[in-house]
Amino acid sequence: MTTVEKAPPVSQREVGLLRRPRATTGFASWLTTVDHKKIGILYVCTALVFFVLGGVEALLIRLQLFGPNGTVLTAGQYNQMFTMHGTTMVFLVGMPIAIGLGNYFVPLQIGARDVAFPRINMFGYWVVLLGGIFMYSSFFLGGAPDGGWFGYTPLTSAPLDSGFLPGRGPDFWTMGLILLGVGSTTSAINFIVTCINMRCPGMSLLRMPVFTWMMLVIAFLTLFAIPPVTVALTMVFFDRNFGTLFFDPAAGGDPLLYQHLFWIFGHPEVYILILPGMGIVSETLPVFSRKPLFGYAIVVFSGIAIGFLGWGVWAHHMFVTGLGPVAISAFGLATMLIAIPTGVKIFNWLGTVWGGSVRLTTSMLFSLGFIAMFTIGGLSGVMHSVVPADTQQTDTYFVVAHFHYVLFGGLILALFAGFYYWYPKVFGRMLDERMGKLNFWTMFIGFNLTFAPMHFLGLWGQPRRTYRYDEGLGWETLNQLVTVGSFIIAFSVLVFIVNAVVSKSRGQVAGDDPWDGRTLEWSISSPPPEYNFAEVPEVHSRDDFWHRKYTEDDEGRLVPLPSGGAEAHAAAGHDGHGIHLPSPSYFPLVTALGLPILGYAAVFQNVWIALLGAVVLLYGIYAWAIEPAD
Amino acid sequence: MAIIEQTDLTPAPPSPPEPGHDHGGHGGPGPSAALTNPKLAMWLFLASDCLFFGAFISAYLLYRGREQDGPTPRELFDIPFTSATSFILLMSSLGMVLALAAIQRGDHRRFRLWIMATALFGATFVAGQIFEFTEFSRKGLSLDTNLFGSSFFVLTGFHGAHVCMGILWLLSLWGMSTQGRLGPEKAESVEIAGLYWHFVDVVWIVIFTVIYLMPQPGT
Numbered sequence: 012m013t014t015v016e017k018a019p020p021v022s023q024r025e026v027g028l029l030r031r032p033r034a035t036t037g038f039a040s041w042l043t044t045v046d047h048k049k050i051g052i053l054y055v056c057t058a059l060v061f062f063v064l065g066g067v068e069a070l071l072i073r074l075q076l077f078g079p080n081g082t083v084l085t086a087g088q089y090n091q092m093f094t095m096h097g098t099t100m101v102f103l104v105g106m107p108i109a110i111g112l113g114n115y116f117v118p119l120q121i122g123a124r125d126v127a128f129p130r131i132n133m134f135g136y137w138v139v140l141l142g143g144i145f146m147y148s149s150f151f152l153g154g155a156p157d158g159g160w161f162g163y164t165p166l167t168s169a170p171l172d173s174g175f176l177p178g179r180g181p182d183f184w185t186m187g188l189i190l191l192g193v194g195s196t197t198s199a200i201n202f203i204v205t206c207i208n209m210r211c212p213g214m215s216l217l218r219m220p221v222f223t224w225m226m227l228v229i230a231f232l233t234l235f236a237i238p239p240v241t242v243a244l245t246m247v248f249f250d251r252n253f254g255t256l257f258f259d260p261a262a263g264g265d266p267l268l269y270q271h272l273f274w275i276f277g278h279p280e281v282y283i284l285i286l287p288g289m290g291i292v293s294e295t296l297p298v299f300s301r302k303p304l305f306g307y308a309i310v311v312f313s314g315i316a317i318g319f320l321g322w323g324v325w326a327h328h329m330f331v332t333g334l335g336p337v338a339i340s341a342f343g344l345a346t347m348l349i350a351i352p353t354g355v356k357i358f359n360w361l362g363t364v365w366g367g368s369v370r371l372t373t374s375m376l377f378s379l380g381f382i383a384m385f386t387i388g389g390l391s392g393v394m395h396s397v398v399p400a401d402t403q404q405t406d407t408y409f410v411v412a413h414f415h416y417v418l419f420g421g422l423i424l425a426l427f428a429g430f431y432y433w434y435p436k437v438f439g440r441m442l443d444e445r446m447g448k449l450n451f452w453t454m455f456i457g458f459n460l461t462f463a464p465m466h467f468l469g470l471w472g473q474p475r476r477t478y479r480y481d482e483g484l485g486w487e488t489l490n491q492l493v494t495v496g497s498f499i500i501a502f503s504v505l506v507f508i509v510n511a512v513v514s515k516s517r518g519q520v521a522g523d524d525p526w527d528g529r530t531l532e533w534s535i536s537s538p539p540p541e542y543n544f545a546e547v548p549e550v551h552s553r554d555d556f557w558h559r560k561y562t563e564d565d566e567g568r569l570v571p572l573p574s575g576g577a578e579a580h581a582a583a584g585h586d587g588h589g590i591h592l593p594s595p596s597y598f599p600l601v602t603a604l605g606l607p608i609l610g611y612a613a614v615f616q617n618v619w620i621a622l623l624g625a626v627v628l629l630y631g632i633y634a635w636a637i638e639p640a641d
Numbered sequence: 642m643a644i645i646e647q648t649d650l651t652p653a654p655p656s657p658p659e660p661g662h663d664h665g666g667h668g669g670p671g672p673s674a675a676l677t678n679p680k681l682a683m684w685l686f687l688a689s690d691c692l693f694f695g696a697f698i699s700a701y702l703l704y705r706g707r708e709q710d711g712p713t714p715r716e717l718f719d720i721p722f723t724s725a726t727s728f729i730l731l732m733s734s735l736g737m738v739l740a741l742a743a744i745q746r747g748d749h750r751r752f753r754l755w756i757m758a759t760a761l762f763g764a765t766f767v768a769g770q771i772f773e774f775t776e777f778s779r780k781g782l783s784l785d786t787n788l789f790g791s792s793f794f795v796l797t798g799f800h801g802a803h804v805c806m807g808i809l810w811l812l813s814l815w816g817m818s819t820q821g822r823l824g825p826e827k828a829e830s831v832e833i834a835g836l837y838w839h840f841v842d843v844v845w846i847v848i849f850t851v852i853y854l855m856p857q858p859g860t
């Protein structure tokens with residue numbers, strides 16, 4: 012070697028067995044990418060697959076309940092279906108879609124070229140995917156979880172040989188959720204550091220778009236909500252497998268401890284699910300009304316207030332466990348209080364639309380649908396906070412109706428609003444609006460057919476989580492209606508999938524800014540270049556991109572600026588050379604692979620598998636640590 | 642409403658000059674980077690871990706004095722012994738401080754000395770814990786004996802696992818230093834390991850107080 016040759020730059024040095032991957036296209040690139048945009052796409056696509064799985068489970072539940080004394084499922088299978096349905100929808104659909112959209116759009120909205128920790132970001136994705144596969148593999152390895160999505164003790168914690176939940180399902184469930192918790196904690200840390208440290212010049216906190224704000228709030232909620240449930244699940248696992256007595260009443264243990272720990276996580280969790288939805292409509296409503304968000308600061312602060320108050324209401328899930336009148340009055344009151352910041356937001360959204368020049372695009376329809384359905388779900392939520400009423404409603408279909416109005420009518424409708432809004436940015440083509448309208452109306456009608464009758468069924472006494480009902484109770488007609496409704500929803504989801512696949516190649520070309528947007532992601536090309544921003548933008552106001560395009564005349568009318576979006580065009584001339592991006596890496600995948608292996612080791616209590624898992628994990632961590640960061 | 646919209650138009654605070662576009666912005670200080678990315682991340686993780694221990698400690702407190710049969714804490718604890726190993730763990734934090742100071746000066750010999758001492762102190766603590774566990778089980782306490790056994794072993798066991806993880810981390814830093822992979826630009830990674838190590842120590846102070854020092858309930 013002569014002195015003329017330069018030593019290879021650090022990033023090209025090879026480490027360990029695996030050579031540093033270079034490809035940025037093709038299949039392998041998806042395994043090793045650290046680009047937050049690709050990771051975002053992976054999250055959303057994965058979650059949509061789980062959405063279909065969870066949906067199929069729901070349809071089976073509904074087929075079983077179509078008529079009295081259904082025979083589609085056995086009692087045991089039914090238990091597996093509602094448990095996996097709930098678990099899937101919460102942990103493998105709701106959270107990952109939000110994290111995926113956040114991954115894609117938070118850096119774009121704050122003018123950053125990537126997230127703070129690109130490799131940890133990818134690690135989080137792999138953990139979610141592998142955790143989901145781990146949990147679903149239980150179907151083939153001795154039975155799926157069947158203790159309900161909140162897995163109450165002592166049912167779930169009774170020792171394995173007690174015969175209560177004889178399969179391996181509950182162990183897959185505890186280990187799977189612990190795994191997913193690791194993934195969500197890492198992505199929460201990543202989001203917080205990104206939002207705090209990576210904002211572009213001028214992007215003060217109170218100029219951050221509301222969607223980004225809500226992702227920041229839920230990152231904090233995730234960070235503090237996961238540990239209590241991890242502890243609770245660990246105790247359940249030990250009780251079942253190693254003979255500890257945490258939840259064994261006969262030995263003095265307290266099953267209610269589990270409920271407290273679970274709901275200290277569980278209530279913040281429902282805000283983790285809904286706040287991103289609120290963030291999305293706070294982006295779409297202003298754009299499609301051509302008005303700024305009405306009361307930005309109030310929307311942000313009520314989001315934060317919800318985040319704080321959310322920690323003080325967990326026991327409203329435990330009103331009938333005998334906590335005593337003082338405790339339940341306090342928690343009932345706190346629950347009513349939390350409705351205030353929520354109600355405030357609803358008025359903010361209405362104020363945004365009011366008097367605007369509204370464009371009824373599919374995204375806008377979903378956003379408006381969100382407001383209406385979420386309001387209904389919120390109202391039945393306030394009904395639950397009234398303890399005597401809740402005592403009547405708890406564990407009936409009324410509760411099922413309530414939380415589907417907030418989760419489906421709230422979260423899912425908002426996510427679809429987000430899909431139609433952001434798809435053009437991600438793929439450079441518009442989703443078809445005609446199919447979109449079909450998608451919206453079938454979903455809206457199907458949703459209400461499915462879940463509105465459940466209010467009545469619940470008040471008439473139909474219990475939830477019960478695999479059949481007798482004839483002659485007067486529940487037949489409505490149950491049939493519900494099942495028909497659920498198939499209309501399924502059709503609607505199918506329409507969306509077709510639309511998404513077809514539009515990717517045939518959709519109308521979108522251009523950079525198809526909706527006349529307000530936030531930074533619309534200032535760059537669609538799809539965005541790998542480095543996002545050729546020049547790191549500098550922001551001078553909230554909705555900066557809008558103010559680059561429009562100004563107001565003396566009467567407050569909008570006047571387009573002749574140079575509208577000029578910076579974007581100037582930047583287009585820049586070819587992005589010399590922008591250094593982090594290199595792809597195998598090790599997030601390798602490290603993440605270690606975790607489910609350890610999970611299997613725990614479930615089957617096999618030392619050899621544990622050893623293998625530990626070796627994979629440690630190899631991944633060390634190779635990762637030695638590999639240069641970029 | 643008018644007031645709120647007004648704030649849209651306030652001028653931006655003075656922003657630092659554009660740093661050029663050489664890097665993807667990694668680790669680069671944003672508008673308010675009081676802490677670098679890795680350090681902030683570590684603090685956040687520790688905040689989260691606080692709740693992990695907090696939940697186990699709450700469970701322990703809830704179940705204090707509820708054991709129905711089998712040995713009780715009073716019969717088992719050897720306070721002088723555990724105090725001694727706890728003291729050793731606390732002293733290891735001093736070693737960590739000295740190791741960090743050494744690496745920041747670029748003094749690798751001292752750094753390796755102190756980081757190794759820290760790890761050994763930690764290992765002594767873990768050895769003490771293993772001894773204690775075997776002692777207890779010889780006297781008839783195991784996970785499934787009573788609630789005390791369950792909550793004691795699980796809480797202190799998870800703390801011990803944290804210490805073991807820390808020891809592995811310290812030894813890795815030691816190894817990296819011998820291979821010359823721990824340049825001055827990596828001093829921060831020692832600092833971050835230090836944050837973790839001190840945290841594990843502080844948690845032990847709480848656990849030690851709750852388990853051993855608080856007056857035992859019951860007769």
Ligand code: HEM
Pocket residue numbers: 066069070072073093094096097098100101104105158159160161411415418419422423461474475476477497500501
């Ligand atoms: C296709 C649309 C859906 C239908 C037809 C549906 C139907 C159902 C039904 C009938 C139950 C009650 C089972 C029982 O108690 O016996 C249920 C439970 C549940 N659903 Fe859905 N659902 C749908 C979508 C969703 C979505 C989008 C989410 C959340 C994001 C969700 C979350 C849950 C949860 C958490 C449970 C409770 C599970 C348990 O009791 O352990 N569902 N669903």
Ligand SMILES: [Cu+2]
Pocket residue numbers: 277278281324325327328
């Ligand atoms: Cu709640």
